[in-house]
Amino acid sequence: MKRDRVIVVGAGHASAQLCVSLRQGGWDGEIALVGDEPSLPYQRPPLSKTFLHGTTTLTDLLIRGPDFYEKEDVTFRHARVTGIDREAGTVALDDGDALSYDRLVLCTGARPRPLDVPGADLAGVHALRDAADIEAIRGTLRTARRAVIVGAGYIGLEAAASLRKLGIEVAVLEVADRVLQRVTAPEVSAFYDRVHREEGVDLRTGVGVAGFEGDWHVRAVRLTDGAEIPADLVVVGVGVLPNVELARDAGLAVENGIVVDEHGRTDDPRIFAAGDCANHYDARYGTRMRLECVANALEHAKAIAGAICGKGKPISALPWFWSDQYDLKLQIAGLSTGHDEVVLRGNPDVGRSFACFYLADGRLIAADCVNRPKEFMFSKRAITQELSPDRVLLADPDTPLVSLLQTPARSAR
Amino acid sequence: MGTITFVEHDGTPHQVELEDGTSLMELATNNGVPGIDGDCGGEASCGTCHVMVDDAWIATTGTRTELESQMVEMSPECGPNSRLACQLRATPALDGLTVHLPEFQM
């Protein structure tokens, strides 16, 4: 008897979770994973953290070991999907084959936004998205002396910290007037600015890249203010573009990501999209959003597996994120968009530990916690429970956080 | 080379093969044990790998570190033997270990 088949395009965080959740949800049909990277799904976050300075191998990073896929009867094929024929219910592969599907899940992720300046294709100029990028960078580390990081988002700053740890001179360029501008409050930006300077980074904000100099290998970075910084290694981290082309070419709705409903379904009931490439309707926030974090990819995958197995539960988990730089463990709960007030617990101007809470109308909606795991776990709970903690007590280091939680409430999952 | 048992909140046991050097979180997720998510991949960042070590074993595994405490103590289900499974490495000495899972991971 022919078994139904789910095809999962892209082998990353969302697709690994999908395999797990489909089997846990009782899907006993085929699961075919098709990915254009040679490896089974691996953890991406360590790429700019431990992987860059060389303490981990790709095998250490696998989200699930090869045994798991074997046991769960999931096939993996290293190929690129080049097109979807919705009428026939097939996908075309770059090796010439076509595969038929009963359900199709697009987990194609995102790709680095290219920097459109002269010299961007010189040797020594790298992006930072997949294991191959890191291996290329690692190959240069023995000789690299001076690195320039373009973009002071989390990935750029993590790369800066990792390279400093290796004793490489690092300059960071940011076109906005502060680091992490897109994602944090000025207080948190100022903190990261201070720490990176303390660690010896030449940090320049409010300045862009005019071009890269060099014959075949990069030699210097030319800035929009006319300055030139010598460099033998450049890492570009200026954001990503969602991989939506397959969906768009198949006539599916695309708007800052593949448009899906609260179950991850596109306008074709047999096709879903998850992770960085998907723009979902979020009931908690009452709006559409496209997020770029592991937690979001996992939640999408769980919701889609639920929908495929007939036990649909809408996308609802609280988004969260983390970032490791130097001795700083940053954990972020929730989304700060729309906050109208910021409350600090601890002082970001001295030392390396504090929490920044974001409130909207008195309600806690997000928190950036630096070396404050307790504040982070508190925030996860308090945000999920929609609490409006007293701001004076929230800021008071002597008030135990537990006392600010209404008892006993289960965490929503 | 021995086994470790994960007991779900509803009492369902899952016996998995012990692999020396692997974290309990990885053992659970690689063997499809429901109730352990391990969202951060083992960096003690997410708190979704909370387990409670069986009383008889706590002396062998040791109690949680300060970092683990900060992560698990906000859970309403936190007990004296609560730990993060990603911070617990399997060794031959843990053959026969039983850990219990909370009803909810945070």
Ligand SMILES: Cc1cc2nc3c(=O)[nH]c(=O)nc-3n(C[C@H](O)[C@H](O)[C@H](O)COP(=O)(O)OP(=O)(O)OC[C@H]3O[C@@H](n4cnc5c(N)ncnc54)[C@H](O)[C@@H]3O)c2cc1C
């Ligand atoms: C350096 C770095 C650090 C990060 N740090 C953090 C962090 O600390 N915390 C956090 O929460 N998030 C972090 N992120 C973001 C996180 O990694 C992403 O949100 C997550 O990987 C998204 O998962 P995904 O499954 O949507 O896509 P991905 O993991 O990107 O997987 C998509 C896969 O699909 C493949 N693909 C695309 N098109 C096709 C096709 N046509 N055919 C076949 N295969 C295809 C891609 O090559 C890729 O392998 C980081 C990202 C990077 C790059």
Ligand code: FES
């Ligand atoms: S796996 Fe994230 S804290 Fe253990």
